[in-house]
Amino acid sequence: MAFLINNSWGNDDVEKATVALVVGNAVAGKGEARIFMTNAAVDLALPGKAKGLQADGYASVQDLIDGYLGKNGVIWVCKACADAKGLTQADLIDGAEIAGAGHTMGFIEAGGQTLM
Numbered sequence: 001m002a003f004l005i006n007n008s009w010g011n012d013d014v015e016k017a018t019v020a021l022v023v024g025n026a027v028a029g030k031g032e033a034r035i036f037m038t039n040a041a042v043d044l045a046l047p048g049k050a051k052g053l054q055a056d057g058y059a060s061v062q063d064l065i066d067g068y069l070g071k072n073g074v075i076w077v078c079k080a081c082a083d084a085k086g087l088t089q090a091d092l093i094d095g096a097e098i099a100g101a102g103h104t105m106g107f108i109e110a111g112g113q114t115l116m
Helices: 014-027 039-045 061-070 079-085 101-109
Strands: 002-007 032-037 074-078 096-099 113-115
Touching: 002 014, 002 101, 014 032, 014 039, 014 061, 032 039, 032 101, 039 074, 039 079, 061 074, 074 079, 079 096
Parallel strands: 002 032, 002 113, 032 074, 074 096
Antiparallel strands: none
């Protein structure tokens, strides 16, 4: 199976960002897993930006990202968002890549299920 999780939250709503990462961790390793980060979530794919973020009662955002990537999950950073912020592939953490709408649509057309 293949799963695509959409996440548009980062430090603007740490709890919502955390829940998307919890779901990502649950599906990573069970098949192909992609988290598509847009808007404020894009910052989570930048080195050091997830450190110190933790919603009450949850694992830290950094630990969830590390766990997700450790299970072969991939982070897709919205190309339009990256362009708007002046980001390139070189700016991103390992395991994250800039991916446009074509990536997400192709993933879904190939049988990927969307979550969230």
